[in-house]
Amino acid sequence: MADLETRELRYFVAVAEELHFGRAADRLGIAQPPLSRAIRQLEHRLGVRLLDRDRRGVALTEAGRVLLREAKPALAAVTAAARRTRRAGDSRRPLVLVTKAGASHELLQRLLGAVAGEPGAVPVEVLLCEVGEQAGLLRDGSADVAIMHRPYDDLAGFDTEDLFVEGQVAILPGAHPLASRDRLVLADVQDVPDLPIARWPRLDGSYPDGPGPEVRTQSKLAQLVALGKALLVIPASSRAWQWPQHVAVPVVDAPDVTTVIAWQPGNRSPAVASLVRTAARLRES
Numbered sequence: 233m234a235d236l237e238t239r240e241l242r243y244f245v246a247v248a249e250e251l252h253f254g255r256a257a258d259r260l261g262i263a264q265p266p267l268s269r270a271i272r273q274l275e276h277r278l279g280v281r282l283l284d285r286d287r288r289g290v291a292l293t294e295a296g297r298v299l300l301r302e303a304k305p306a307l308a309a310v311t312a313a314a315r316r317t318r319r320a321g322d323s324r325r326p327l328v329l330v331t332k333a334g335a336s337h338e339l340l341q342r343l344l345g346a347v348a349g350e351p352g353a354v355p356v357e358v359l360l361c362e363v364g365e366q367a368g369l370l371r372d373g374s375a376d377v378a379i380m381h382r383p384y385d386d387l388a389g390f391d392t393e394d395l396f397v398e399g400q401v402a403i404l405p406g407a408h409p410l411a412s413r414d415r416l417v418l419a420d421v422q423d424v425p426d427l428p429i430a431r432w433p434r435l436d437g438s439y440p441d442g443p444g445p446e447v448r449t450q451s452k453l454a455q456l457v458a459l460g461k462a463l464l465v466i467p468a469s470s471r472a473w474q475w476p477q478h479v480a481v482p483v484v485d486a487p488d489v490t491t492v493i494a495w496q497p498g499n500r501s502p503a504v505a506s507l508v509r510t511a512a513r514l515r516e517s
Contacts (some may be wrong), residue, residue, distance in 0.1 A: 245304060312372045335469065366378040410427075
């Protein structure tokens with residue numbers, strides 16, 4: 233059997249997600265007849281029916297569900313490979329480092345300063361993202377390295393170098409009684425009737441149960457805290473985005489958080505290796 237083509241997979245994914253040939257054709261920017269022919273040819277080559285078609289519409293068969301599940305990461309991997317290849321072939325490009333906006337601010341400043349002071353060092357471009365987005369940007373080739381935090385971020389499959397370990401703080405509205413405390417424990421902040429803990433997405437994108445608001449962006453979270461609608465517990469170094477209306481109080485029994493620098497396994501880029509070495513030296517200084 234001939235190998236599958238990325239074009240075929242893109243066509244199939246569009247139809248499988250839309251469950252409508254007309255909408256899929258519009259999404260792909262092609263006419264419907266060649267799309268229908270391409271899907272029929274794909275089914276013929278695979279020797280299985282991928283879609284059930286009748287007057288009521290289109291539905292995935294079991295084989296179709298399997299191909300959809302397999303095709304999406306395969307297409308993402310092809311796109312990432314192309315992006316990383318183009319980046320590797322451009323000797324003038326800067327190294328892209330992705331990090332959550334406001335996270336590890338002092339470390340980032342020190343790292344950029346140390347890199348700038350090295351003769352012949354490749355310039356570093358900082359890509360700021362929201363919570364949980366670093367892994368995807370690293371995997372799809374948009375970034376070369378990432379500043380991430382264990383245990384909160386998705387480090388699966390990456391090479392990493394630990395940089396430092398720190399405690400956590402509660403970010404509270406300044407007018408709340410807890411904001412006047414010198415220190416807190418988790419029990420103090422886990423069940424505050426008028427100030428629930430904001431809920432960040434898990435690694436799989438779902439949210440834990442609880443009364444607090446679901447948040448994904450730091451700007452939304454900062455506004456909720458300032459309005460007295462939520463609190464949060466975060467690594468101490470991530471408080472760089474703290475507003476004047478916020479107060480940070482150490483949570484002395486919260487689990488420690490390890491800041492790491494992460495990169496794709498097997499990456500042989502001298503620029504990436506140099507950046508990792510520079511970051512490791514900062515850890516030791």
